[in-house]
Amino acid sequence: xxxxxxxxxxxxxxxxxxxxxxxxxxxxxxxxxxxxxxxxxxxxxxxxxxxxxxxxxxxxxxxxxxxxxxxxxxxxxxxxxxxxxxxxxxxxxxxxxxxxxxxxxxxxxxxxxxxxxxxxxxxxxxxxxxxxxxxxxxxxxxxxxxxxxxxxxxxxxxxxxxxxxxxxxxxxxxxxxxxxxxxxxxxxxxxxxxxxxxxxxxxxxxxxxxxxxxxxxxxxxxxxxxxxxxxxxxxxxxxxxxxxxxxxxxxxxxxxxxxxxxxxxxxxxxxxxxxxxxxxxxxxxxxxxxxxxxxxxxxxxxxxxxxxxxxx
Amino acid sequence: xxxxxxxxxxxxxxxxxxxxxxxxxxxxxxxxxxxxxxxxxxxxxxxxxxxxxxxxxxxxxxxxxxxxxxxxxxxxxxxxxxxxxxxxxxxxxxxxxxxxxxxxxxxxxxxxxxxxxxxxxxxxxxxxxxxxxxxxxxxxxxxxxxxxxxxxxxxxxxxxxxxxxxxxxxxxxxxxxxxxxxxxxxxxxxxxxxxxxxxxxxxxxxxxxxxxxxxxxxxxxxxxxxxxxxxxxxxxxxxxxxxxxxxxxxxxxxxxxxxxxxxxxxxxxxxxxxxxxxxxx
Numbered sequence: 272x273x274x275x276x277x278x279x280x281x282x283x284x285x286x287x288x289x290x291x292x293x294x295x296x297x298x299x300x301x302x303x304x305x306x307x308x309x310x311x312x313x314x315x316x317x318x319x320x321x322x323x324x325x326x327x328x329x330x331x332x333x334x335x336x337x338x339x340x341x342x343x344x345x346x347x348x349x350x351x352x353x354x355x356x357x358x359x360x361x362x363x364x365x366x367x368x369x370x371x372x373x374x375x376x377x378x379x380x381x382x383x384x385x386x387x388x389x390x391x392x393x394x395x396x397x398x399x400x401x402x403x404x405x406x407x408x409x410x411x412x413x414x415x416x417x418x419x420x421x422x423x424x425x426x427x428x429x430x431x432x433x434x435x436x437x438x439x440x441x442x443x444x445x446x447x448x449x450x451x452x453x454x455x456x457x458x459x460x461x462x463x464x465x466x467x468x469x470x471x472x473x474x475x476x477x478x479x480x481x482x483x484x485x486x487x488x489x490x491x492x493x494x495x496x497x498x499x500x501x502x503x504x505x506x507x508x509x510x511x512x513x514x515x516x517x518x519x520x521x522x523x524x525x526x527x528x529x530x531x532x533x534x535x536x537x538x539x540x541x542x543x544x545x546x547x548x549x550x551x552x553x554x555x556x557x558x559x560x561x562x563x564x565x566x567x568x569x570x571x572x573x574x575x576x577x578x579x580x581x582x583x
Numbered sequence: 584x585x586x587x588x589x590x591x592x593x594x595x596x597x598x599x600x601x602x603x604x605x606x607x608x609x610x611x612x613x614x615x616x617x618x619x620x621x622x623x624x625x626x627x628x629x630x631x632x633x634x635x636x637x638x639x640x641x642x643x644x645x646x647x648x649x650x651x652x653x654x655x656x657x658x659x660x661x662x663x664x665x666x667x668x669x670x671x672x673x674x675x676x677x678x679x680x681x682x683x684x685x686x687x688x689x690x691x692x693x694x695x696x697x698x699x700x701x702x703x704x705x706x707x708x709x710x711x712x713x714x715x716x717x718x719x720x721x722x723x724x725x726x727x728x729x730x731x732x733x734x735x736x737x738x739x740x741x742x743x744x745x746x747x748x749x750x751x752x753x754x755x756x757x758x759x760x761x762x763x764x765x766x767x768x769x770x771x772x773x774x775x776x777x778x779x780x781x782x783x784x785x786x787x788x789x790x791x792x793x794x795x796x797x798x799x800x801x802x803x804x805x806x807x808x809x810x811x812x813x814x815x816x817x818x819x820x821x822x823x824x825x826x827x828x829x830x831x832x833x834x835x836x837x838x839x840x841x842x843x844x845x846x847x848x849x850x851x852x853x854x855x856x857x858x859x860x861x862x863x864x
Contacts, residue, residue, distance in 0.1 A: 300690050302684075303683050304696065306680065308681070308699075314734070315737055316703070316716075319706060319714075319716075322710055368630075380606060383599060387603075388597070388599070390659045390840070391600075392605070394604055395851065397611040400610070400614050401614065405814070405815055407819060408836030408840050411818060411821055416620060424612075427631050431632060431787055451710055453614070458610070497771060501632070515708060533736055534708070538712075538801065541716075542805060553709075554713070555709070555710065555721075558706060561706065
């Protein structure tokens with residue numbers, strides 16, 4: 272209300288020509304942005320620069336006095352280290368398979384839930400639940416309650432049909448981790464794609480149907496192109512989170528049996544082996560890999576709001 | 584459209600509705616089973632074949648809350664609540680003005696700034712973890728919940744800026760200009776004009792920040808110990824127990840997931856809106 276009452280006094284200022292100089296106005300525009308920008312630079316970029324510096328040192332936290340400049344030794348060691356190379360492969364495999372599987376499943380579910388049927392709201396609530404369970408809890412659920420070879424639900428159900436009783440995590444560790452992650456991320460993809468489906472132009476679809484287009488033709492030529500940006504967004508966000516996944520690997524297998532991805536390997540190198548220099552070099556390599564993916568991904572995202580750019 | 588075609592379409596529709604129900608139940612089955620197991624005694628929980636009709640008991644929950652001895656989860660639950668709520672508040676306070684600068688009065692090259700925010704999300708947590716750890720150790724901030732508050736704020740700020748930018752872009756510029764002509768200064772414009780219009784978007788942003796903070800494990804695992812332990816870290820204590828206390832594990836998982844489940848169920852629509860970041864309209 273104060274704004275309203277002081278209005279007559281303040282209003283003449285812009286009209287009398289005493290406008291603040293352009294420079295000042297530019298800063299006034301930027302000012303609201305600065306706290307967030309400075310905070311992000313201090314909390315995320317400075318530590319990364321420090322990581323970069325540490326990566327050139329031979330530095331084991333248990334022998335701090337032996338710390339010395341090592342040049343690119345750490346990078347050489349990381350790149351020739353078989354475990355680390357394997358964890359690069361694991362990260363790529365894990366991310367690609369989980370993102371693709373949850374996208375395809377999420378699309379199918381979104382198409383199912385886009386139709387009207389009795390109890391649609393309840394089904395949607397049931398489907399969202401896996402995404403809302405705390406990731407560590409979800410991983411514990413899969414490890415102990417579902418996968419356990421002796422009293423897990425999977426083998427319990429197999430018991431009824433007289434099937435085999437495999438030790439899921441030991442036999443197929445990576446698939447076990449992937450299954451748990453796909454279960455968690457499919458609802459996420461479904462939510463995004465459902466939002467996409469609901470923003471479709473219904474008149475266009477009706478028109479196509481009147482013209483005799485089959486359901487498949489409508490899906491292929493109308494729905495899928497419309498969903499493209501939503502699929503890209505889901506893939507991008509899913510990738511960002513699954514590349515960095517730590518919870519599932521840590522909880523389900525503790526990185527054993529060839530499931531250690533890069534975040535887990537870096538965590539182990541510095542948390543258990545105390546090799547600060549090596550861990551940092553590995554971290555820097557993760558970033559370089561991410562930048563390559565991000566450059567590609569940002570191009571995709573930039574298409575997401577190409578239309579909005581005109582606003583600036 | 585012929586009557587026969589319409590009939591077959593509606594029959595197929597009913598079939599697909601049934602299929603949706605089946606898949607929904609299938610996805611929910613692990614959670615339902617976890618809930619049922621949490622109410623069984625440890626002996627009934629660990630049987631093969633599974634016991635569907637075993638007697639119900641609250642022992643799992645009693646064990647989890649440390650009634651009969653054992654670590655109490657309350658400090659961890661309180662830490663998680665404080666870290667999630669305070670960091671969400673910080674995120675909103677920082678992201679709202681920034682989103683204003685990027686959408687309503689866009690600064691030059693605002694898309695570049697937005698990309699910078701998103702790119703910090705692509706900087707893997709592990710790439711900055713060690714310096715943060717060393718800094719915290721030297722500053723005596725290890726095992727300190729406020730360090731997590733700062734880190735969770737930085738973790739969620741990029742997403743919040745992204746989401747809010749698109750929500751604020753929908754506020755009509757004419758309304759803002761009218762307020763400014765009336766002499767309202769920026770803080771007044773933000774709090775009295777922009778915020779009320781963008782409120783649903785702000786709520787969605789807050790919800791998602793809360794969920795991600797509540798769920799976070801890596802920072803909490805590395806940077807906290809006994810005092811500032813969060814709920815997910817408390818849960819990791821069950822990893823090596825090999826399911827010996829299955830009912831307790833299930834009770835723990837459910838209780839710790841409950842705030843997120845409740846918030847998510849209550850705001851499904853907002854969640855959808857927020858998760859698609861409003862970026863694609």
